[in-house]
Amino acid sequence: MFHQIPVIDLGADSSAAGRRRIVEALDNACRTAGFFHLAGHGVPAALIERQFEWSARFFALPPEIKMSLHLSRSRSHRGYEAIGDQRLDASMRADLKESYYCGIDYPDTHPFVVRGYTGYGGNQWPDAALPGFRAAMGEYIAVMTALGNRVMALLAEAMRLPSQYFAPLYADPMVALRLLRYPPHPAGADARDIGAGAHTDYGALTLLAQDEHGGLEVQNPDGHWIPVPPRAGAFVVNIGDMVPRWTNNAYRSNPHRVINRNPGGRPRYSLPFFHGPRYDARIRCVPSFLPLSGPPAWPDCTAGEHLLAQYRKTYGKTLEGSLDGRKGSGEAAGALS
Ligand SMILES: O=C(O)CCC(=O)C(=O)O
Numbered sequence: 001m002f003h004q005i006p007v008i009d010l011g012a013d014s015s016a017a018g019r020r021r022i023v024e025a026l027d028n029a030c031r032t033a034g035f036f037h038l039a040g041h042g043v044p045a046a047l048i049e050r051q052f053e054w055s056a057r058f059f060a061l062p063p064e065i066k067m068s069l070h071l072s073r074s075r076s077h078r079g080y081e082a083i084g085d086q087r088l089d090a091s092m093r094a095d096l097k098e099s100y101y102c103g104i105d106y107p108d109t110h111p112f113v114v115r116g117y118t119g120y121g122g123n124q125w126p127d128a129a130l131p132g133f134r135a136a137m138g139e140y141i142a143v144m145t146a147l148g149n150r151v152m153a154l155l156a157e158a159m160r161l162p163s164q165y166f167a168p169l170y171a172d173p174m175v176a177l178r179l180l181r182y183p184p185h186p187a188g189a190d191a192r193d194i195g196a197g198a199h200t201d202y203g204a205l206t207l208l209a210q211d212e213h214g215g216l217e218v219q220n221p222d223g224h225w226i227p228v229p230p231r232a233g234a235f236v237v238n239i240g241d242m243v244p245r246w247t248n249n250a251y252r253s254n255p256h257r258v259i260n261r262n263p264g265g266r267p268r269y270s271l272p273f274f275h276g277p278r279y280d281a282r283i284r285c286v287p288s289f290l291p292l293s294g295p296p297a298w299p300d301c302t303a304g305e306h307l308l309a310q311y312r313k314t315y316g317k318t319l320e321g322s323l324d325g326r327k328g329s330g331e332a333a334g335a336l337s
Pocket residue numbers: 178180196201208210216256258270271272
């Protein structure tokens with residue numbers, strides 16, 4: 001049972017003994033909290049700071065500009081979603097957050113774009129309103145993709161696999177950067193108002209920068225909500241639903257939620273970066289976690305198939321058009337079977 005979030009410091013990575021300790025700590029963290037603070041990661045503090053500044057500038061744009069970039073206009077799950085567009089926990093009110101998704105700009109000629117795979121395609125950039133934004137997001141996405149690859153190599157070792165075991169699944173990966181802004185909860189908010197309802201993440205890794213306000217909580221097996229307090233200079237990393245599939249449920253993708261308790265009445269900002277395998281990657285139990293007899297808990301699926309199923313659960317009408325549109329295209333449907 002866990003009551004706090006462990007810290008893993010990549011700074012110790014340079015010696016063999018240090019790496020062994022990191023890998024052991026990672027194995028432990030993934031079997032318990034499924035969350036850890038990642039320190040010593042080498043991403044410059046100034047780069048992260050600049051991301052938060054861009055995010056604040058983006059959300060300060062007039063509503064009509066943000067709405068012109070709405071997610072529902074995208075074939076690749078990129079763009080803006082307004083407060084209330086997503087309800088992560090069906091027993092609560094719609095989430096009190098606004099967000100913006102962007103990712104690698106895959107060209108129209110890329111085979112995955114041609115096939116209509118969700119998550120692949122162009123972005124909706126606010127180029128006219130925010131010059132420089134696109135380049136800054138691209139730089140951050142590249143840095144975070146590299147960090148995600150580094151963590152995946154460590155995760156492979158934690159699973160007693162060669163460190164490059166997952167690397168082939170990460171050519172043309174599904175990665176997404178999300179900017180999030182949580183307004184203060186309104187006066188008169190009740191127990192069903194929430195910033196982000198309880199959910200698990202869908203992919204493999206999430207690497208999150210959060211501001212100094214806190215509000216993120218992860219549920220332990222007792223049902224208690226454990227705070228994930230801000231830790232200066234560290235990312236919060238958590239594993240998503242693909243990892244229990246790889247490990248026959250030994251590694252945990254735990255529910256988490258956000259409540260903006262911020263007493264100063266100010267918004268909370270966070271920057272999750274979702275780092276997942278390529279769309280057509282087969283997700284199956286790895287050899288070191290296969291049960292002694294019988295099939296593993298999860299049947300094989302592709303990464304894309306898994307993600308689409310998860311998205312459909314948490315979006316209401318807003319995304320019906322775009323997601324069903326993808327599903328309806330012959331190529332995409334073929335890839336999902
Ligand atoms: O804002 C946060 O701290 C967490 C966001 C989150 O859980 C998500 O976007 O999946």
